Amino acid sequence: xxxxxxxxxxxxxxxxxxxxxxxxxxxxxxxxxxxxxxxxxxxxxxxxxxxxxxxxxxxxxxxxxxxxxxxxxxxxxxxxxxxxxxxxxxxxxxxxxxxxxxxxxxxxxxxxxx
Amino acid sequence: xxxxxxxxxxxxxxxxxxxxxxxxxxxxxxxxxxxxxxxxxxxxxxxxxxxxxxxxxxxxxxxxxxxxxxxxxxxxxxxxxxxxxxxxxxxxxxxxxxxxxxxxxxxxxxxxxxxxxxxxxxxxxxxxxxxxxxxxxxxxxxxxxxxxxxxxxxxxxxxxxxxxxxxxxxxxxxxxxxxxxxxxxxxxxxxxxxxxxxxxxxxxxxxxxxxxxxxxxxxxxxxxxxxxxxxxxxxxxxxxxxxxxxxxxxxxxxxxxxxxxxxxxxxxxxxxxxxxxxxxxxxxxxxxxxxxxxxxxxxxxxxxxxxxxxxxxxxxxxxxxxxxxxxxxxxxxxxxxxxxxxxxxxxxxxxxxxxxxxxxxxxxxxxxxxxxxxxxxxxxxxxxxxxxxxxxxxxxxxxxxxxxxxxxxxxxxxxxxxxxxxxxxxxxxxxxxxxxxxxxxxxxxxxxxxxxxxxxxxxxxxxxxxxxxxxxxxxxxxxxxxxxxxxxxxxxxxxxxxxxxxxxxxxxxxxxxxxxxxxxxxxxxxxxxxxxxxxxxxxxxxxxxxxxxxxxxxxxxxxxxxxxxxxxxxxxxxxxxxxxxxxxxxxxxxxxxxxxxxxxxxxxxxxxxxxxxxxxxxxxxxxxxxxxxxxxxxxxxxxxxxxxxxxxxxxxxxxxxxxxxxxxxxxxxxxxxxxxxxxxxxxxxxxxxxxxxxxxxxxxxxxxxxxxxxxxxxxxxxxxxxxxxxxxxxxxxxxxxxxxxxxxxxxxxxxxxxxxxxxxxxxxxxxxxxxxxxxxxxxxxxxxxxxxxxxxxxxxxxxxxxxxxxxxxxxxxxxxxxxxxxxxxxxxxxxxxxxxxxxxx
Numbered sequence: 001x002x003x004x005x006x007x008x009x010x011x012x013x014x015x016x017x018x019x020x021x022x023x024x025x026x027x028x029x030x031x032x033x034x035x036x037x038x039x040x041x042x043x044x045x046x047x048x049x050x051x052x053x054x055x056x057x058x059x060x061x062x063x064x065x066x067x068x069x070x071x072x073x074x075x076x077x078x079x080x081x082x083x084x085x086x087x088x089x090x091x092x093x094x095x096x097x098x099x100x101x102x103x104x105x106x107x108x109x110x111x112x113x114x
Numbered sequence: 115x116x117x118x119x120x121x122x123x124x125x126x127x128x129x130x131x132x133x134x135x136x137x138x139x140x141x142x143x144x145x146x147x148x149x150x151x152x153x154x155x156x157x158x159x160x161x162x163x164x165x166x167x168x169x170x171x172x173x174x175x176x177x178x179x180x181x182x183x184x185x186x187x188x189x190x191x192x193x194x195x196x197x198x199x200x201x202x203x204x205x206x207x208x209x210x211x212x213x214x215x216x217x218x219x220x221x222x223x224x225x226x227x228x229x230x231x232x233x234x235x236x237x238x239x240x241x242x243x244x245x246x247x248x249x250x251x252x253x254x255x256x257x258x259x260x261x262x263x264x265x266x267x268x269x270x271x272x273x274x275x276x277x278x279x280x281x282x283x284x285x286x287x288x289x290x291x292x293x294x295x296x297x298x299x300x301x302x303x304x305x306x307x308x309x310x311x312x313x314x315x316x317x318x319x320x321x322x323x324x325x326x327x328x329x330x331x332x333x334x335x336x337x338x339x340x341x342x343x344x345x346x347x348x349x350x351x352x353x354x355x356x357x358x359x360x361x362x363x364x365x366x367x368x369x370x371x372x373x374x375x376x377x378x379x380x381x382x383x384x385x386x387x388x389x390x391x392x393x394x395x396x397x398x399x400x401x402x403x404x405x406x407x408x409x410x411x412x413x414x415x416x417x418x419x420x421x422x423x424x425x426x427x428x429x430x431x432x433x434x435x436x437x438x439x440x441x442x443x444x445x446x447x448x449x450x451x452x453x454x455x456x457x458x459x460x461x462x463x464x465x466x467x468x469x470x471x472x473x474x475x476x477x478x479x480x481x482x483x484x485x486x487x488x489x490x491x492x493x494x495x496x497x498x499x500x501x502x503x504x505x506x507x508x509x510x511x512x513x514x515x516x517x518x519x520x521x522x523x524x525x526x527x528x529x530x531x532x533x534x535x536x537x538x539x540x541x542x543x544x545x546x547x548x549x550x551x552x553x554x555x556x557x558x559x560x561x562x563x564x565x566x567x568x569x570x571x572x573x574x575x576x577x578x579x580x581x582x583x584x585x586x587x588x589x590x591x592x593x594x595x596x597x598x599x600x601x602x603x604x605x606x607x608x609x610x611x612x613x614x615x616x617x618x619x620x621x622x623x624x625x626x627x628x629x630x631x632x633x634x635x636x637x638x639x640x641x642x643x644x645x646x647x648x649x650x651x652x653x654x655x656x657x658x659x660x661x662x663x664x665x666x667x668x669x670x671x672x673x674x675x676x677x678x679x680x681x682x683x684x685x686x687x688x689x690x691x692x693x694x695x696x697x698x699x700x701x702x703x704x705x706x707x708x709x710x711x712x713x714x715x716x717x718x719x720x721x722x723x724x725x726x727x728x729x730x731x732x733x734x735x736x737x738x739x740x741x742x743x744x745x746x747x748x749x750x751x752x753x754x755x756x757x758x759x760x761x762x763x764x765x766x767x768x769x770x771x772x773x774x775x776x777x778x779x780x781x782x783x784x785x786x787x788x789x790x791x792x793x794x795x796x797x798x799x800x801x802x803x804x805x806x807x808x809x810x811x812x813x814x815x816x817x818x819x820x821x822x823x824x825x826x827x828x829x830x831x832x833x834x835x836x837x838x839x840x841x842x843x844x845x846x847x848x849x850x851x852x853x854x855x856x857x858x859x860x861x862x863x864x865x866x867x868x869x870x871x872x873x874x875x876x877x878x879x880x881x882x883x884x885x886x887x888x889x890x891x892x893x894x895x896x897x898x899x900x901x902x903x904x905x906x907x908x909x910x911x912x913x914x915x916x917x918x919x920x921x922x923x924x925x926x927x928x929x930x931x932x933x934x935x936x937x938x939x940x941x942x943x944x945x946x947x948x949x950x951x952x953x954x955x
Binding site: 013016017031032035036087092099102114 | 410417424449803
């Protein structure tokens with residue numbers, strides 16, 4: 001159970017692992033969708049595919065922000081090693097959330113399969 | 115548990131040193147080939163790396179000579195292609211990575227207060243694989259049959275059709291051989307950093323250099339397997355005609371690009387991270403204060419380790435992928451600038467707040483900062499898709515790459531070499547010669563590559579062997595070529611300085627730069643065992659906080675200052691807290707790594723010359739050598755037959771259920787998993803994207819046979835787990851029989867899988883579908899055989915008394931492989947037998 005606590009160093013990698021999963025998911029999901037059932041080009045960025053990818057991105061961003069908040073809260077309760085792990089994990093969660101939002105931004109405006 | 119003689123503690127320090135030297139010292143003469151010590155092998159890696167650097171440098175000079183003037187015929191197009199390909203290949207695979215690995219192998223145990231790396235024989239195997247692979251690869255230059263398709267070996271240029279001679283085979287086989295070395299170092303550096311730090315050195319107290327090397331090593335473990343898979347597939351295509359990358363056979367040449375760059379982009383960061391680690395080590399020392407923002411640097415390292423795996427497609431922006439996908443990779447490529455910037459600001463802040471002394475190593479650090487920041491900025495430019503399209507395959511990209519790699523790796527490397535030179539030799543370098551070397555290198559480098567940006571912007575493509583007069587590129591090329599010779603003169607001066615200092619350098623005083631980290635607690639040059647006694651370290655700056663520490667360590671006033679047991683020992687500590695958990699005993703010098711590497715070299719040469727029978731025989735011989743090596747572990751008479759320790763000390767690792775071997779197996783399985791996931795990626799990629807992919811109407815693999823094989827391997831794994839649970843509860847009745855039963859189930863899995871394969875009647879040279887399926891099944895069969903052999907050996911070791919309640923360590927290592935096999939086989943059944951039935955072609 002200790003591993004679930006934000007003071008465990010496993011959290012140094014969880015945020016970016018989630019970012020990686022999101023990244024692989026949206027890239028491969030997009031590639032498969034474009035190969036199997038590409039939306040009409042004239043639809044531009046207003047497609048179900050964009051909506052789905054956007055929704056996934058929002059969920060990941062929100063989840064990562066929540067984890068960042070949790071880490072910072074726990075960091076306040078500790079000193080030394082545990083504080084270090086929690087606070088660095090918090091920043092890494094925050095960066096991962098930013099990473100999802102930033103790399104996912106083109107979903108709003110770019111047609112998916114052109 | 116027996117107690118060891120404590121007399122050694124009472125001995126005077128010199129006696130203790132002599133006793134430890136008897137145990138750890140290096141043999142001379144022919145037996146020097148058996149040395150497994152990290153100090154010696156680290157130096158061998160670095161010296162060999164410098165030799166390859168000189169070869170790669172001469173090739174670069176040839177390229178610049180050819181391009182100095184238009185319409186030159188100094189080299190023919192064929193030779194020019196070989197020279198450029200080998201320049202890139204040698205510099206990336208035979209210099210940059212092994213050199214930095216060598217530095218890490220040399221430094222990491224000293225920095226974390228250990229006496230050696232955790233798998234010394236693996237260090238030795240890695241070195242010989244590197245040496246032999248490097249010799250095989252570079253020998254292709256001598257016979258004018260070097261690879262010529264570019265250092266990234268794009269298909270179909272590197273395929274049989276357009277590269278019918280042996281050049282591509284030299285590359286594929288030689289590089290794969292060298293990658294064994296990289297992976298070996300990756301695995302043991304990870305385990306060493308996590309499990310062998312000295313007492314008290316918690317994760318957040320370890321030197322930043324160790325963080326950087328931990329990230330680098332993990333990236334090697336995850337990043338190299340995709341290229342190994344790609345090389346295996348391409349070699350299979352070239353050797354026997356399996357059409358993985360041929361459209362007509364249902365393959366796709368773009369798959370090679372994905373597999374290559376899945377490795378290739380992280381590779382840039384694998385090279386950069388240790389170099390940045392050098393910078394983060396040196397700047398605080400010369401600024402005379404702790405680094406500003408240790409936690410920020412740890413975060414930046416972690417971010418780089420992950421994000422760098424999400425950039426690979428930015429090398430492929432022009433191949434025709436959807437704009438949205440390009441936008442994802444473009445954004446990710448910009449994101450990676452954030453951790454780089456964090457580090458640059460941390461370094462600047464540390465210099466700003468400290469009192470920097472501009473000694474020779476710092477000159478190279480400043481050169482790094484200037485060049486690398488410029489390279490980073492052109493990197494952000496290249497991340498922008500429209501700009502990337504414009505300059506793709508021009509000299510602009512070549513210039514950017516050299517700014518990043520030479521600025522990001524070579525300058526910090528030389529800074530580090532100058533910094534640690536007194537540790538290597540006990541002597542100081544010449545400031546005058548060193549400064550001349552720096553300025554010539556710095557000016558020559560910028561003269562060569564800054565100008566090359568303009569040549570590229572004017573449209574000069576990469577890898578053209580000459581150009582016409584009047585193209586407008588003449589003056590820029592001439593200036594680049596002249597500057598490149600100035601650069602060479604600078605590097606020659608640095609190498610001369612380093613060579614001369616061994617003879618003429620002033621003797622260095624102890625800790626000459628007033629550094630804070632433990633490597634400077636060694637004697638200069640270091641002894642084979644590093645430290646007489648291992649201290650308790652609970653600070654990031656042990657030598658600043660206790661300048662007397664090197665003396666008390668040398669006097670044996672700390673832990674493990676005992677030699678009477680005759681074992682090579684160091685602490686095994688908790689990866690997070692640094693609390694002592696066990697005593698790790700290490701193997702001594704051994705011929706097995708050399709023998710195994712030699713057999714693998716014969717395999718490599720046999721495959722190259724297409725003598726497959728000989729290759730098969732030597733695969734078996736190499737396997738026997740490796741298994742014989744593994745036999746000398748734990749309670750074996752050549753390892754640690756006597757488990758005695760000092761009263762109050764923890765047990766030997768081989769008498770516990772945990773230990774470095776378990777961790778090494780775990781990390782190795784991460785690498786293996788990366789290979790397997792790359793394979794699954796290839797299967798699904800071809801299935802989805804390849805225009806001529808042909809899925810048979812009836813799936814060829816029998817679901818029933820594969821399912822039965824899956825049940826067999828699962829049952830074997832369950833038995834293994836049960837045996838281990840018994841060992842945990844101090845029960846070993848029926849242990850040997852249990853191992854043999856599990857092995858029999860493994861054999862059943864192999865038989866059933868083989869039967870399914872035979873029944874499938876695949877045509878692997880006709881369709882990529884069948885070829886990919888065959889590779890997957892061969893992978894499963896290989897792992898099945900490995901698990902059976904290792905399990906049978908465990909049964910035998912029970913009989914010999916090497917494994918049991920008294921020595922319960924090894925079965926857990928083998929059980930980990932069983933668990934892996936269960937997961938992998940399940941995924942294979944799903945991907946190859948179930949999904950085709952569910953989805954169809």
